[in-house]
Amino acid sequence: MSTEDKKQRAAREALKWLNDARVIGVGTGSTVNHFIAALKDMRGRLDGAVSSSTASTQRLKAMGIPVLDLNAAGELPVYVDGADEANRHLQLIKGGGGALTREKIVAAVSKRFVCIVDDSKLVQVLGGFPLPVEVIPMARSHVARELVKLGGRPDWRQGFVTDNGNIILDVHGLSIMDPPRLESEINQITGVVCVGIFAHRPADVLLVGESNGVRTLSG
Ligand code: 5RP
Numbered sequence: 133m134s135t136e137d138k139k140q141r142a143a144r145e146a147l148k149w150l151n152d153a154r155v156i157g158v159g160t161g162s163t164v165n166h167f168i169a170a171l172k173d174m175r176g177r178l179d180g181a182v183s184s185s186t187a188s189t190q191r192l193k194a195m196g197i198p199v200l201d202l203n204a205a206g207e208l209p210v211y212v213d214g215a216d217e218a219n220r221h222l223q224l225i226k227g228g229g230g231a232l233t234r235e236k237i238v239a240a241v242s243k244r245f246v247c248i249v250d251d252s253k254l255v256q257v258l259g260g261f262p263l264p265v266e267v268i269p270m271a272r273s274h275v276a277r278e279l280v281k282l283g284g285r286p287d288w289r290q291g292f293v294t295d296n297g298n299i300i301l302d303v304h305g306l307s308i309m310d311p312p313r314l315e316s317e318i319n320q321i322t323g324v325v326c327v328g329i330f331a332h333r334p335a336d337v338l339l340v341g342e343s344n345g346v347r348t349l350s351g
Contacts, residue, residue, distance in 0.1 A: 138250035138341030143167040159213025160231035211242035227264030227328030247335035262302035271323020
């Protein structure tokens with residue numbers, strides 16, 4: 133079975149976790165794109181969605197699903213998003229698509245965070261995937277030097293600007309043994325907008341698409 137098929141399996145399984153939610157949070161990425169496509173049959177039951185990126189906003193609108201301002205929507209019952217890596221504690225690396233800041237905001241205001249991945253994303257130790265860090269452009273060099281002090285090799289994602297007008301440093305070579313601690317340390321660097329470790333607010337449910345079906349891990 134292909135990776136795309138596994139992503140699609142996890143995405144379809146997420147529909148079961150929406151229960152009777154009228155407004156949902158929707159993340160970003162190719163796995164989430166399968167989820168948005170699967171929302172087709174739910175359109176009448178949803179008042180709208182809060183989106184974590186302009187890319188997902190466009191897809192949701194194309195499906196006929198109203199996109200709501202988070203400030204007006206308030207707390208959300210459920211948020212569905214993908215990840216670049218996940219461990220068994222449901223801690224994540226996110227931001228491969230560059231939407232990490234808005235994703236972290238939507239996760240923070242959601243009662244339940246349902247994360248959808250294919251089985252290649254499940255790892256013992258986070259950090260094999262280069263860690264995305266969103267940075268204010270004028271602080272790029274300063275933040276990069278500080279990340280080197282933490283043992284990483286930051287790489288400026290060329291030609292990419294986030295939806296918030298910032299840049300991304302992808303940090304290679306980290307073996308993240310204590311995700312909440314490193315999340316806090318990187319958050320403390322002046323000029324960092326957001327780090328792609330989701331450990332202080334991990335997923336509540338991880339749906340892992342596999343050849344045999346979908347494995348459910350919950351916190
Ligand atoms: C975007 C993200 C995505 O959830 C992550 O990159 C996974 O993407 P995909 O589903 O395409 O593998 O964090 O910022």
